[in-house]
Amino acid sequence: MFTWRHLLWLVICAGLIWAAVHAFDKKRPGLDRVLTTALIAAVISEIVKMAGVIELVPSQNGELLLPYLPMNHLPLHFCSLQIILIAAAKFMKNEKRRETLLAFMAPTCVLGGILALLMPSIFTTTIPVEKAFTSPVSYQFFFFHSMIIALGLIIVRSGRIDWSMKNFRDTTLLVYLLGFISIYLNSVLASPSYADGRLVSVDFWTNFFFTYQNPLGIRITQLWQWYLYLLIIALLAALLLYLFHLPLIRRKNR
Numbered sequence: 001m002f003t004w005r006h007l008l009w010l011v012i013c014a015g016l017i018w019a020a021v022h023a024f025d026k027k028r029p030g031l032d033r034v035l036t037t038a039l040i041a042a043v044i045s046e047i048v049k050m051a052g053v054i055e056l057v058p059s060q061n062g063e064l065l066l067p068y069l070p071m072n073h074l075p076l077h078f079c080s081l082q083i084i085l086i087a088a089a090k091f092m093k094n095e096k097r098r099e100t101l102l103a104f105m106a107p108t109c110v111l112g113g114i115l116a117l118l119m120p121s122i123f124t125t126t127i128p129v130e131k132a133f134t135s136p137v138s139y140q141f142f143f144f145h146s147m148i149i150a151l152g153l154i155i156v157r158s159g160r161i162d163w164s165m166k167n168f169r170d171t172t173l174l175v176y177l178l179g180f181i182s183i184y185l186n187s188v189l190a191s192p193s194y195a196d197g198r199l200v201s202v203d204f205w206t207n208f209f210f211t212y213q214n215p216l217g218i219r220i221t222q223l224w225q226w227y228l229y230l231l232i233i234a235l236l237a238a239l240l241l242y243l244f245h246l247p248l249i250r251r252k253n254r
Helices: 004-027 031-053 078-091 097-120 136-157 166-191 225-254
Strands: 055-058 065-068 191-195 198-204
Touching: 031 078, 031 136, 065 078, 078 097, 078 136, 097 136, 097 166, 097 191, 097 225, 198 225
Parallel strands: none
Antiparallel strands: 055 065, 191 198
């Protein structure tokens, strides 16, 4: 993280986000049009990612080569789930439910996208940082997260949401619920090794929502340390969401 390549990507992403939000402020297209564009961009992004990470792996007997998408690239990360939410917001007819969904998407798109750009997991799980400007996966990662940050800011600036503490409460609780589910999901997708019926190691694991392993590489050696880590990220999530909602609620009250 924070090599010159990473920093250059951050500058590029900041420019893209500013350009997208500025274009919205200037032209003021309807939110439906914005969601349509975001959905198309998200689908193309996912196709590029799949094409860039899928592998041909031999079968156990060596007779076949089969395409395999590593499980950590399934669209189950917080930011990847926004693709489903964008589609739901685009086609949802009930305006009240749509507003509730958009109120969840705005902070999670912005905060989740920023954290992803600051701590790009692709440089530790997918490609070396030296390929930051030569791998299609790198372009997909940075463009996609720039897009969802811009989308979150556009949702805020569209004026479609009547911000209140209820939005903060509901968003925080749903984030906690998704994080809790991710613990089960990460366990299901892990590859444990047993000896004499006893679990001895885990050969492969996913890290959706970063509930299994911290993105900073800090080693956890005791179970209580993992519990402490979960508490820290839960408090950090609540704090960031509160700081996101606070100025919006104050502006509405004024």
